[in-house]
Amino acid sequence: MKKMYRAIRPLLFMCPPESAHHAVLGLLDLQAKLFNKYPEWALQRPEHLGGLSFPNPVGLAAGFDNHAAHLPALFHMGFGFIEVGGITPKAQPGRLKPRLFRLQAEQSLLNRMGFCNLGVDHLVENLKKRPAGQIVGVNICKNTDTSLVDALQDYLYCFERVAPFCDYVTINISSPNMPGLRELQDSDYCRNLLKGLKKAQSAYADRADRYVPLWVKVAPDLNVEEIKVLADIFCTQKMDAVVATNTTINRANVSEQWRDQAGGISGRALNESADAVLAAFHSAIGEAIPLVGVGGIFSLADAKRKCAKGAKLLQLYTGLIYEGPGLVKDIVTGL
Numbered sequence: 001m002k003k004m005y006r007a008i009r010p011l012l013f014m015c016p017p018e019s020a021h022h023a024v025l026g027l028l029d030l031q032a033k034l035f036n037k038y039p040e041w042a043l044q045r046p047e048h049l050g051g052l053s054f055p056n057p058v059g060l061a062a063g064f065d066n067h068a069a070h071l072p073a074l075f076h077m078g079f080g081f082i083e084v085g086g087i088t089p090k091a092q093p094g095r096l097k098p099r100l101f102r103l104q105a106e107q108s109l110l111n112r113m114g115f116c117n118l119g120v121d122h123l124v125e126n127l128k129k130r131p132a133g134q135i136v137g138v139n140i141c142k143n144t145d146t147s148l149v150d151a152l153q154d155y156l157y158c159f160e161r162v163a164p165f166c167d168y169v170t171i172n173i174s175s176p177n178m179p180g181l182r183e184l185q186d187s188d189y190c191r192n193l194l195k196g197l198k199k200a201q202s203a204y205a206d207r208a209d210r211y212v213p214l215w216v217k218v219a220p221d222l223n224v225e226e227i228k229v230l231a232d233i234f235c236t237q238k239m240d241a242v243v244a245t246n247t248t249i250n251r252a253n254v255s256e257q258w259r260d261q262a263g264g265i266s267g268r269a270l271n272e273s274a275d276a277v278l279a280a281f282h283s284a285i286g287e288a289i290p291l292v293g294v295g296g297i298f299s300l301a302d303a304k305r306k307c308a309k310g311a312k313l314l315q316l317y318t319g320l321i322y323e324g325p326g327l328v329k330d331i332v333t334g335l
């Protein structure tokens with residue numbers, strides 16, 4: 001699998017990144033239609049966390065399958081769980097193209113997609129057709145034109161719509177691609193937002209007799225003080241998991257030509273800061289809330305390092321683009 005991906009990667013890298021992404025997903029859909037079977041090796045390292053049983057701890061990160069339109073193909077790769085989205089209440093076009101770039105020398109990506117998506121109702125229609133018995137989470141966000149003061153209404157709308165059709169929900173307050181979004185990590189905004197969503201979670205649990213875990217996703221650009229404050233809020237609000245991290249606005253690890261380009265960096269250039277933030281949350285939270293490690297995982301060694309820093313589950317995105325789907329098997333069977 002790895003050799004095959006290495007052979008076709010130069011061809012893929014000749015296409016614009018967004019087109020390559022959709023072309024590959026189309027091919028994977030076809031492959032899944034012909035040989036739709038969840039691989040045996042993917043079942044060999046189960047993990048139980050917050051009431052959910054994961055066949056293995058390696059997940060697909062948000063932003064890869066925004067509308068849950070390719071779940072059979074992606075589970076076919078052996079993922080233990082898939083986070084779809086980010087999704088907003090209403091459809092929005094996102095930023096102008098080009099908005100996704102390969103930084104090949106840095107083995108990284110720069111994206112400023114700006115939450116282009118068809119809205120939560122479209123996602124829900126796809127979730128109704130999701131493969132049974134697999135774990136699917138939804139990454140939710142506010143619309144770009146919703147003010148921070150009104151943000152809770154958007155998150156609540158998304159939560160209510162997706163809760164019946166998914167296994168967990170991730171509250172995205174850390175994408176750098178929506179102006180001001182990261183201010184929701186400021187203590188007052190954050191406390192109110194999480195409190196409101198936990199109330200909705202509890203009301204839904206009473207109503208539907210089903211607890212849908214709420215995860216929260218943080219930025220890699222937080223300092224130690226900010227992490228301590230957030231960790232305290234997450235513990236008080238009894239968040240079900242913390243996903244560390246989203247993409248970075250730091251340009252220290254990329255060459256000159258990318259320094260002034262807007263967007264978030266993922267991949268190898270993110271690895272160090274994502275690891276540091278993961279470790280800082282682990283020392284602030286301990287085992288009180290499980291941590292999901294994401295950011296720059298390109299190998300089994302990267303995955304092991306995340307686990308050593310406190311991650312119970314992992315997520316991949318950019319590593320898949322550079323290393324191919326064989327990376328999932330390497331990690332799952334090697335851990």
Ligand SMILES: Cc1cc2nc3c(=O)[nH]c(=O)nc-3n(C[C@H](O)[C@H](O)[C@H](O)COP(=O)(O)O)c2cc1C
Binds near residue numbers: 113317
């Ligand atoms: C094109 C693209 C779109 C993304 N969209 C989202 C998103 O909608 N919501 C979110 O929380 N993270 C999003 N992310 C961030 C990833 O989920 C992940 O946190 C980040 O890329 C770091 O992991 P990696 O280094 O393995 O890519 C996106 C990343 C990329 C590259």
